[in-house]
Amino acid sequence: MKKWAVAAAAVLLLFSGCSKKETVNGSVKGDKNENKVIEEEPKQEESYYFPLTGVQSETKTDGRAVAVMINNHPKARPQSGLNKADIVYEILAEGDITRFMAVFQSEKPTNIGPVRSARDYYIELAKGFKALYIAHGYSPEAQKMLNNNYVDNLNGMVYDGTLFKRSTTRQAPHNSYITYENILKGVELKHYKMDQTPPAFTFMKPEDTDKITGTDAKSVMIHYSNSGISNSIIEFDQTSKKYKRFSGGEQTVDMETNEPILLDNIFIVEAEHQVIDSAGHRDINLQSGGKAYLLQMGKVNELNWENRNGRIIPVKDGKEVPFVPGKTWVNVVPTDPGMAKSVSFRNN
Template identity: 30%
Template sequence: MTVALLAATATAALAAGCTDQHGPAQDGRGRTQAPRQPEQIVSGTPVLAVKIDNSPAARPQTGLDSADVVYAEQVEGGLSRLMAVYASTLPRAVGPVRSARESDLELLRQFHNPTLAFSGAQHKLLPLINSAPLQAEPPEKASGAYFRGTGRPAPHNLFLRPARLMPSPPGTKALTTGFRYGAAPAGGRPENTRTIRFPAAGFTFTWSAGLHRYLVAMDGSPTMTADGKRVAPATVVVQYVQVRQSAFHDRLGNNTPYTETVGSGKAQLLRDGRVYDVNWQRRKATDGTQFTTKDGRPVNFAKGQVWVLLTKAPR
C-alpha cells in the first residue's frame, strides 16, 4: 500500500463518512472510565468485543477512540488486526469489521460471556467459535446490526451499529480483565516514544504531556478516527507472548498465527511518560491477566483507554 493510496483512502473516508439511512456514523464522545477491580466478576450484560480491520486501506477507523481496551495481534503475513472492547461507551458505529481468529477465543475467556462482533471466519474455525463461551454476532446472524459504508471498497467497508446488539453500555463492571487502576508504581524510567514492530506492521506511541495521553501512530502515520479524532490511550502495555503456528491458513495458504495469552512472561508498561518493566501472568483462560512488579506487587494502570500490544517475546 503506497503512501499516496493511504492518504487518498483516509481523505475519502473523512469526506464521505460511514453513511447509512441515519446519516454519518460518528464515534461516541464520552470519556472512558476506569474498570472495577479484577476480583469482581459480574453477570448480566457482557462487554462488546469487535474485530477491527487494521490494514492501511481500512484507515481511518470508526469508533476506536471509544473502546475501553484495544488489543493488537499479529495475523497472516505479519500484518496486524485489532480487537476493541467496549463497556463504558457504545459509539454509534464501529469498524471496519473483519474476521475472527482462533486466538480471539482464548483472549476473550477473561471476560464474562462477551459478545463478539466479527465479519466471519474460515469454515473450519466456525464450530470452535459457536461452541465457545461467548455470544457470536456475525452479519449472517445479526444482519440489522451491520451496514456497508461509502468511500472505500469491500472488504474494508463493513461497519457495526453496537446499539443493535445491546441497548446500552454494560458499564465498567463488565470489564473483568484483571487490570488495576490507580497511582503509578514506584521507579520506572522516562521514555516519551516507543515503537513496537510486527513483521509487517508498526505502532508508535508518543507521550503528550498536555493531553496526558499517548498519541498513536501506525505504520508511520497518525492514528485518527473517521471523524478526525486522534486516538490517544492513557496506558500502553507491551505484552511479550508466544506466537506460534495454528492449524488454520488463509486463502493464499499463509498460516494463521496463534497468540498465546495464557501463561506468564515479561511486559513493559507505559504510562505518564515513563516505562516500567513488569511481569504478566494468566494461570488459566478464565482468569484475568495480572501485571506485577519484579517484587510481586500489583501494577496500576492510568485511568482511560488501554492498548495492549501482543507481540513476540524478544530472544
C-alpha cells in the same frame, strides 16, 4: 358557715394554681422537646468506577462489555469507534498484518469498524471479559468455537446486510460496519443478556499517577514487520499526559469525528507465536505469561504478564501492577524475534 365557705374557696384557688402551674411547666417542657432539632449525619455519596478504565462515575457502571474485531489494513484506516474503546488488543493475524479487538464498556460508539474476522485467541480474550463478541468471518478454529457457543456472538457471515452494513466508500473486506444500535438489536434477536459486568482491573488513585517511577521513555516504536505495514509509534504528550498513536506515519484518529485515540497505559507483552496452516493462521500462547513492558506517564517499567481468569495483567514480584485510570492499548509481540528487536524506546 361563712368561715367554711371562705376556707373552701381558698382550697379551690390553691388547687387551681397548682394545676395551672403544672400545665404551664408541662407545656414549656413539651415546647423544648418539640423545638429540639435532631441533626442527621450527612449521607455519604456512593462512588462508582468503570471496571475497565477505573474512571469515576456519578451513576452505576455495571453492564456487559462488547468486544469487536477491527481491521488494521491500511485500506481500513482510519477506523471508526476506536476512540471509545476502554481497552484495545493488537495482535498479528496472518502475515505481518495486525488486527485489533476493541473492548467497549464505559462508552458506546455510534459506528464501529471496519469489522473483521475472528481468531481463537481473540475469542479467549473476549471470554475473559464475559463480553459479547462481534466479528465478520472466522478462521476454522474460531468457527468451531463460535458454532459451539463458546461465547455469545454476532457474526457478519450470518447478518451481512442486516445488522452489518457495507460502506460504499471502501471495498471488501475493508467495508463492513456495525452500529451499537444494531448490536442491541442482535442481542434482542439472540436473547442474550447485557448485565454481565466484566471483572475490574486494578487501578491506582489519580493523585498517585505523578509518583510513577521508571525509565524515561517519551516514545516507543513497535515493530511487527520489515514492510512496516503494521508498525506503530506511540508518543507521550506532556501537555495532555496521554499517549498518541501513529501508524504509517499518520496519527490514529476516529473516521467520523477525527478525534485522536488518546491512551493512558501502553502494555506490551511477549508471547509465543506459531503458524499452524498454509493460510498463515497462528496459534498464539496467551496463557503461560512472559516478559512485558508497561508505559505510564512517560515512564517505562520492565515486568511480567500473567493470564488470570482469562485476562492479561501486568505483574511484578507476583503482585498485580495497577493501571493509570483511563484507556489502555495492549500490543502482543512474538517471542521470535523477541522484545529486543520488536520494541525500541526513545526519550526525545
